[in-house]
Amino acid sequence: MKPRLKVLWLQGVTCNGNTHSFLNYPHLLYVLETFEFLYHSLLPSTYTLEEISTCVHECDILIFEGAYDPRMERVGTSLETLVGHYGSHAKYVIAAGSCASFGGMFKHSDPEHITGLGFDEKEPKGPFASSPKLINLSGCPMHPEWMGYTLRMIADNKPIAVDELHRPKELYSYLAHHGCTRNEYFEWKVDSDHFGTKEGCLFYKQGCRGPMTHASCNKILWNDVSSKTRVGTPCFGCTEPDFPRINMFETKTNMSIPQDVPVGISKRSYLTMAGIAKSFHIPRLEKRLIDDDA
């Protein structure tokens, strides 16, 4: 029998969100059968954290969750030592979530010292800056299927192509906008005034970052069912290096003009198209999809 690949799941400055997300992976049993977890805070593991902290073992895959603060200690051993030891022996280093990828939410508590494993926002920095073994699965949290995909590719010994931010292209070449059920409202510039409605686009008033965010949330649905934008909550752009921004429930505008426009499209082109589309009134799109009072 082929020996199981050894996985070590370490945590830095974290809320455990990515662990909780991963526990929703529908094929978790496959993961546990295919990989040996040397340590995970919740899953059955070979060693205790205390034993891991001695740095006498080695892993094939280091998964790191949370922001990286080299001074932080786990059972008396600094993250710098732990990550340095296990990362140097691992074939792959996976940053689980935006904090591990870019610094994320927790970076803001100490911007000078806290980073991601290989990036400080979008600038290469950290113990795995520019390392070819680094795979970033950004997201707050990352989608469980994204980790599942990455582990399956590694188990099958298949190459994982990554973008300039070390995110797998198969998962992050898409925008959260792709597959959004509100796309027709976006095309005709019909706004949504409230959260939680089936109708309207969330880009104009509610702060939606779908057209600027590399993520496959509307292609690989959450819990196989839905996504934030589908239920009427704006995409916060949580897979991008600038997450979290301030006032995430608001669209930043300058004299009513959106400051940011869909990625790769000039503002001149976007405003031309948007202005014309907004000139037409489409009664079907201005009504409730399902109107119980009608």
Next chain:
Amino acid sequence: MKNISEKPATTKKEDRKTSIMQTALKLFSTEGFYTTTMPAIAKTLGMSVGNFYNYFSSKDQLAKELMLYISTVLGDKLREINMTDVSVKEKVTMIVHMYFSIARERPELIEYFLRVFLSNREIFTKECTGMVCVSGFVTELMLFFDEGVQSGELKDQDFFSALGLFMGYLGGMVFLNGEEVLTKPLNEYETAIAENIYNALRKQ
């Protein structure tokens, strides 16, 4: 043998179309939209009415294309200003100068906008609704305002409040000039108007 410097047929047709639009603009803005007929425009151009309809199938279509044409001309000028590396304050001065220069050199462009487009909305409600025929110009104004707020020079406010203040002011002055009620030539108002507009829009 064909002369290689001869313009292709499509370019010649476009040139002819532009020449028709320039004549139509002058007639519409001086004689009025409803009193100017398609045969009258054709006659001024020395064209047969039948040939004229090869270029524009109806008066409404001509009216719409004229507005698109004006918006493109003004939009291109404004785009040049937007691309210039100067302060927003200087750009306000440049826009005022550009607008008044056009009003002086090609008054039919502004007159058509004021006296035909704005005054006969029934002609433009179907295919020229909203931004459709003016997007070339309005888009550039949006970019100007957006840059102004981002640079910290202009106050963040509703787009139409700023648009009305800026273009309403300029249009009003050109209208007064057309009515010959101004006591000075239009260009002599440029400095004061640019200052007024900038002071009204700037971040306090």
